[in-house]
Structures are given as C-alpha cells and as structure tokens.
Amino acid sequence: MNSIKRFFKKYWLFIILALIAGTLLSLYVVNKLDEDEIREDLSLVSPPKIKGFPLNTNLNYSGLQKEKIEIKEENVYEIDNYLFSDQEAISIAQKFNFKTIPEVYQDQENNNIFYEWSEGNKYLSINLSMAEVEYQRDDLELISQEKGILSNLSQAEEIARKFLGDFQLLPPENINLVLDFKKYLQINEVYFNEVKSPQEASLLQLNFRYQIKEKRLSGASISLYLTKNNEIFRLIYNPSFKEIKDIGLYPLKTKEEVIKELEMVDFLHYIDKENYYVTSDEIKNLSAVNLNKIKLTYLRTAQKENYLIPLFLISGQGLLKNGEKVEVGLYLPAIKDEYLLTP
Secondary structure (H helix, E strand, C coil), rough: CCCHHHHHHHHHHHHHHHHHHHHHHHHHHHHHHHHHHHCCCCCCCCCCCCCCEECCCCCCCCHHCCCCCCCCEEEEEECCCCCHHHHHHHHHHHCCCCCCCEEEEEEECCEEEEEEECCEEEEEECCCCCEEEEEEECCCHHCCCCCCCCCCCCHHHHHHHHHHHHHHCCCCCCCCCEEEEEEEEEECCEEEEEEECCCCCCCCEEEEEEEEEEEEEEEEEEEEEEECCCCEEEEECCCCCCCCEEEEEEEEEHHHHHHHHCCCEEECCCCCCCCCCCCCCCHHEEEEEEEEEEEEEEEEEECCCCCCEEEEEEEEEECCCCCEEEEEEEEEEEHHHHHEECC
C-alpha cells in the first residue's frame, strides 16, 4: 500500500494528465461515431444548374479573407413539383374577371403547358407546368389620369398580401414572404420612369422575396404593381412550389475550401445594375472583378428530384470597360462536395 502511495505521489501529474487525455479521446471517438452515423443517413443531393457566363478577366477574391463563415451546417429541403390544375388556373382567371375560354399553348422545348387569356385591355398567362402567373393591364393612359396619390408603403404591402392570400398565392407557413424593394413609377407614354416621390408616381411596384430562416431563396419572387385606386396593374409570380420538407442537416464548406474552389472559377452568374440583373454577354465586358462578400442563400435544383439547397452567394464590385461600376456575383454549392451528386 505504501508503495502505491509513493508511486502516486511521485507520478501524480502524469497520472492526471493521462486520465484527462483518455477522457478527451473517448469523447472524440463517441462524437466522431455519432457524426459519422448522422452523415451516413444523409442522401446525396443534386446541385442546381445555373448558367455561368465566361469572364475575360481574372477574379480578385483577396477581399474575402476578412469574411467569416459562421454556419457549419444547414438544412436541405425537398419540395413538391407543384402544378396548377385546370380548375386552379381558371379560378385565378375568374378572380381577374376573365370570362372567356383560354387559349392553350405548349412549349415544346420544356414541355410546359400555358393557358392564356386576352380580353379588352388586360392579359393573363398561366404556366400550369411551373405554377407561374403573369398578369398585366394595357390602359396606361387611363391609369395616368387617376386622381389622388398612392397608398403609403405599409398600407400597400397589406393590400398586396391580402390579394395574394385571396388568390391562394402565399408561400407555405415555414417560408417567410419579405418585401425586398419598392419603386415609385411614373408613366411616360408606353414605359415607366422611376421617381422618388409617391406624389409624382402613378404606380407602386412591390417586389417580395422568399426567405428560409432569414436566408434568401433565390429564383423565387413576386412582383406586384398597384395603382392609385389600389388595383393590380401587373403581377409576376414564379415561386413554383407550395410545400417543403426538411430532409436533414448537411455540413458546409469552410472558407478555405470556398477560396480554393474560386481558384478554378472563370465565370460569373450575374451583373446587377440597381436591381436589374444582366445575365448575358455583357459579363465579357468586365475589365475587373473584386469579390469581397459571402453569404448563405438557397436555390432550387433543376433535377427530377426537387431540392432547396444552400449556396454561397459570393459578390462584389465589377468595372465595365466603359468605366461603369456594377455589382457582380456568382453562386457556389455550400454543401461539402462529398454530399453532392456529380454531373
């Protein structure tokens, strides 16, 4: 017994350190096993197909060194391939006071079916295959002669949300509909001028976006134009799904992995000129690109299996050859590559 006491007295520090190391090692093994078990349950998901436009200049992403990626994992959602039925499309048309039978068209390339109405000074197109709606009146002169001023922003937003609710075009409960931006528009013959004051304007444009847990869902938006009489002049609706289901938490790439991926990127996805997106050959006219912001967003995949997956939106400033400064951006899948299906 005394020998044991002498041994412990002589080597107590090493014994305690060994016990601590063993405890930490066992915790790591348990956590690692749990982590691997969770990850084995995650199915592979397909990345979205986003058309990239080639660059004629190099990306400068040194400004991203200061940015942080705090989120380590994020949800992936499965969505239904929502379609409008004949009855739903006709119900929407009736609420817009269309009384005639629609013309039916089929887009051969994408196999989409359209119902279209044109009566008097109004037009309606509904894509049944993608649950998209476009409505517009064609009486600008009459609207420009309306008396009074537009409703204030809070009233206009309430009117817009009520309208979407009446037409059953609001998003599912677990998706938030957020006002993205507004524009006061003055009618000038056949087009609009943006003005600062509601007193000068004949139309108020409200653009809404979808959000999942405060993260933007790119590619899903609602644009709605109100007249001074609080009537709908124009509606563009294209979320194209009604229900989402959480299928699990997926580990995300680190900032180092994102930057390594950027070393091989020679494209962009958009140029933004004051909320006007240009996804065309104009990207080739960029003489410089400086990326300095990164944030998490969501985008729908374009596969048969429909998912909403997290992406990193990497954005910054671009300089066109004519000297004009623009906002530029590109998307990279945020989920670690081992959980993504290869093309």
